[in-house]
Amino acid sequence: MIRPARTGDEAGVIDAISAVYREYGFSWEPEGYHADLYDLAKHYPPPDQYFWVAELEGRVVATGALDLHSRIPGADAELISPDEGLKRIGGTDCGLERVYVHPDFRRLGLGKALTMEAIEEAKARGCRAMEIWSDVKFTMAHSLYLGLGAQMVGTRLLGDVDDSTEYGLFLLL
Numbered sequence: 001m002i003r004p005a006r007t008g009d010e011a012g013v014i015d016a017i018s019a020v021y022r023e024y025g026f027s028w029e030p031e032g033y034h035a036d037l038y039d040l041a042k043h044y045p046p047p048d049q050y051f052w053v054a055e056l057e058g059r060v061v062a063t064g065a066l067d068l069h070s071r072i073p074g075a076d077a078e079l080i081s082p083d084e085g086l087k088r089i090g091g092t093d094c095g096l097e098r099v100y101v102h103p104d105f106r107r108l109g110l111g112k113a114l115t116m117e118a119i120e121e122a123k124a125r126g127c128r129a130m131e132i133w134s135d136v137k138f139t140m141a142h143s144l145y146l147g148l149g150a151q152m153v154g155t156r157l158l159g160d161v162d163d164s165t166e167y168g169l170f171l172l173l
Helices: 010-024 110-124 139-147
Strands: 002-004 049-056 059-068 094-101 129-135 151-157 165-172
Touching (some): 110 129
Antiparallel strands (some): 049 059, 129 165
């Protein structure tokens, strides 16, 4: 079952996402990159941000989020570096975020269901193009996004403790 996250889901969200981090050997940063997961209501307030969970037998096993933002300047699918910060994808007005599926619950269509939930909400809110950033190691996710019509446009160095590299994808809605 896909549903909006609610207060009290934080432990399940952290369990699902941290399992993926352990699987790939990534560092966990509760005071940094992952601080938003400890208070979902504060960090994902509608109508500009949304966070969903996939729940099976009362357990949170997958997550997905949507961030609505002002249109990124530049041509569609153009990689830009605003204010010398992280690269962004021009022409986008929303972003798919935090799509993770616990390793024990893959191949059930949960990642696709959460991605589609975000796409449908973005369309309902009048968005026209979505930016997606995904670690280069998440090959199954890349196949999903490309299968939905996204176009890979480049890479960026995240600048986290693991020096992660991400692929950027542009999806016209």
